[in-house]
Amino acid sequence: MKLKIPTWIGTTIGLLGMGILPALGAEQVNFSYGLLEFSVSVSELKTFAQDGKISQQLAFFTKRLKPEQIAQLRQVLTKQEKLSPVAVAQFLYSDIGETMLESAGETIQTGARQNGFYAIRAALILAATDPEGLTLLNTMRYFPSQSIWINSNRIFALRNKLSTLEKETQRSLAVIEQESITEASAEPRVNSSKVPSLFNKTGAFSWQKRTIAFVDESRRFLMSGNGNRVIQTDLYLPQNQTSAPVVVISHGLGGDRTSFAYLAETLASYGFAVVVPQHPGSDSVHMQALLAGKTQQVFPDRELIDRPLDVTFVLNQLEQRSTSDPWLQGKINVQDVGVIGQSFGGYTALVLAGAQINIAQLRKDCQPESDLFDISLLLQCRALALGKDAPDYAQIQQTISNLDLRDRRVKAVFALNPVTGSILGQTGLSRIEIPVAIGAGAADIVTPVFSEQIQAFNWLTTPEKYLGVGDKGTHTDLIAGVSTVALPSFNRFSIFSEPDLVLERILVQALSTAFMKVYLAHETDYRAFLSASYIKKLDRDDPSKTYFVRSLPAGFPKRDRL
Numbered sequence: 001m002k003l004k005i006p007t008w009i010g011t012t013i014g015l016l017g018m019g020i021l022p023a024l025g026a027e028q029v030n031f032s033y034g035l036l037e038f039s040v041s042v043s044e045l046k047t048f049a050q051d052g053k054i055s056q057q058l059a060f061f062t063k064r065l066k067p068e069q070i071a072q073l074r075q076v077l078t079k080q081e082k083l084s085p086v087a088v089a090q091f092l093y094s095d096i097g098e099t100m101l102e103s104a105g106e107t108i109q110t111g112a113r114q115n116g117f118y119a120i121r122a123a124l125i126l127a128a129t130d131p132e133g134l135t136l137l138n139t140m141r142y143f144p145s146q147s148i149w150i151n152s153n154r155i156f157a158l159r160n161k162l163s164t165l166e167k168e169t170q171r172s173l174a175v176i177e178q179e180s181i182t183e184a185s186a187e188p189r190v191n192s193s194k195v196p197s198l199f200n201k202t203g204a205f206s207w208q209k210r211t212i213a214f215v216d217e218s219r220r221f222l223m224s225g226n227g228n229r230v231i232q233t234d235l236y237l238p239q240n241q242t243s244a245p246v247v248v249i250s251h252g253l254g255g256d257r258t259s260f261a262y263l264a265e266t267l268a269s270y271g272f273a274v275v276v277p278q279h280p281g282s283d284s285v286h287m288q289a290l291l292a293g294k295t296q297q298v299f300p301d302r303e304l305i306d307r308p309l310d311v312t313f314v315l316n317q318l319e320q321r322s323t324s325d326p327w328l329q330g331k332i333n334v335q336d337v338g339v340i341g342q343s344f345g346g347y348t349a350l351v352l353a354g355a356q357i358n359i360a361q362l363r364k365d366c367q368p369e370s371d372l373f374d375i376s377l378l379l380q381c382r383a384l385a386l387g388k389d390a391p392d393y394a395q396i397q398q399t400i401s402n403l404d405l406r407d408r409r410v411k412a413v414f415a416l417n418p419v420t421g422s423i424l425g426q427t428g429l430s431r432i433e434i435p436v437a438i439g440a441g442a443a444d445i446v447t448p449v450f451s452e453q454i455q456a457f458n459w460l461t462t463p464e465k466y467l468g469v470g471d472k473g474t475h476t477d478l479i480a481g482v483s484t485v486a487l488p489s490f491n492r493f494s495i496f497s498e499p500d501l502v503l504e505r506i507l508v509q510a511l512s513t514a515f516m517k518v519y520l521a522h523e524t525d526y527r528a529f530l531s532a533s534y535i536k537k538l539d540r541d542d543p544s545k546t547y548f549v550r551s552l553p554a555g556f557p558k559r560d561r562l
Contacts, residue, residue, distance in 0.1 A: 346418025441473020
């Protein structure tokens with residue numbers, strides 16, 4: 001899941017959590033520490049950013065920093081985001097944007113110590129109109145207050161929560177690493193003479209690609225010309241293959257059909273018919289519409305239901321066409337379907353597998369004081385807005401909690417960086433009965449690995465389950481070719497070089513192929529690739545590590561969202 005939010009905001013929150021950067025201000029920024037109060041002027045910050053000169057007041061904040069951190073702070077102050085004021089305003093006036101502003105305003109307050117909601121929004125929009133562009137220093141210049149107060153209690157609470165989450169994640173990774181070592185030592189060696197190597201290898205099948213527009217007249221979508229929901233779908237069909245199992249790939253928020261084209265091509269070369277729908281309410285086109293002022297929603301609330309319905313509708317259409325379209329006739333088996341999804345698409349895959357929306361868990365987690373940094377939770381909480389304006393809202397929410405969106409043609413799912421922790425929770429995920437693989441990155445700041453993937457794996461009750469965690473992976477490392485300009489690149493903070501990113505994608509290609517070969521094509525020799533020993537062998541010369549397990553030790557913590 002990806003939103004066009006200025007990249008320095010995430011860095012600034014981190015610095016705030018360290019008690020280093022006081023945050024947005026006007027002429028002066030005030031910060032309390034216990035009974036003491038400190039201030040630093042915007043002019044001092046500007047001089048520091050331009051010349052590196054540290055004033056006496058600023059020294060209070062910088063004395064605890066390393067030289068490289070001081071250099072980073074200077075960059076943060078002047079980092080320019082090339083965003084139009086319309087794009088900034090559209091996001092900040094969306095439901096999710098306003099929720100984030102309300103939370104931020106409790107921390108970043110006006111000189112009168114009031115919630116900074118309106119002041120922050122005005123400053124960001126006005127700064128985007130400045131010829132110098134949207135920077136942190138420019139935002140300070142436009143903050144409509146002579147001074148700003150930082151709620152130190154909120155800062156330290158956020159800092160402690162982030163610290164707790166980091167420690168929990170590191171402890172979990174240590175447990176997963178040890179389990180991976182244990183499983184690898186107990187597994188037989190991969191017999192490469194029985195099956196070809198999957199790493200950086202394409203299969204034997206050539207394939208053809210077609211794009212089909214499937215029109216669902218039963219569901220309305222106001223952004224389309226005729227009001228119907230039009231699902232543009234790429235279909236990769238292996239040649240000289242009969243009754244090919246079908247693999248659906250569901251993109252994340254703001255993505256499109258190109259996001260995982262590399263994976264679709266690989267799977268098609270191994271004999272799978274690959275179906276890649278573009279979800280019209282949460283794709284790159286919709287995100288561009290948001291930033292152009294054509295919609296005020298990051299995504300319509302109904303996308304939480306419409307996405308899995310998109311897949312079911314497309315499968316129904318393909319099933320009908322497979323008996324009449326010469327290009328498809330006898331070529332695909334729509335009764336054996338696998339789904340691969342990333343982020344919002346990972347949620348889509350798990351719901352198609354049988355998980356249900358957990359309204360009770362959402363009500364518990366989606367409180368007004370929910371944290372600004374938890375983007376994943378903000379997006380999941382949109383489920384509580386379904387039917388909110390209807391007189392029978394309570395009944396609608398109850399119906400949603402009992403809604404079964406499972407498609408029983410789906411026999412296995414592979415969820416990459418999925419959102420799960422609150423919208424599905426333990427109750428929702430425990431309903432899945434088919435094989436599930438979950439892929440995660442320990443450096444994912446959008447869908448944190450502990451609360452969204454490790455916990456999800458632990459909550460699964462299906463006996464056929466797998467968890468792969470890259471120790472340095474981020475939320476978008478696996479995405480290639482997203483065409484929209486509306487999406488930021490969280491990969492700016494990735495430690496991976498481009499060759500390393502390619503290796504990560506190749507690993508996902510290998511594991512996805514093996515997983516679908518075992519559970520869709522029923523070629524059990526490929527099970528050897530779904531093992532900790534195989535991943536360990538591939539990781540031998542890689543500076544990053546990937547841990548792959550089938551279980552976690554008894555007593556592994558099952559905690560609520562931090």
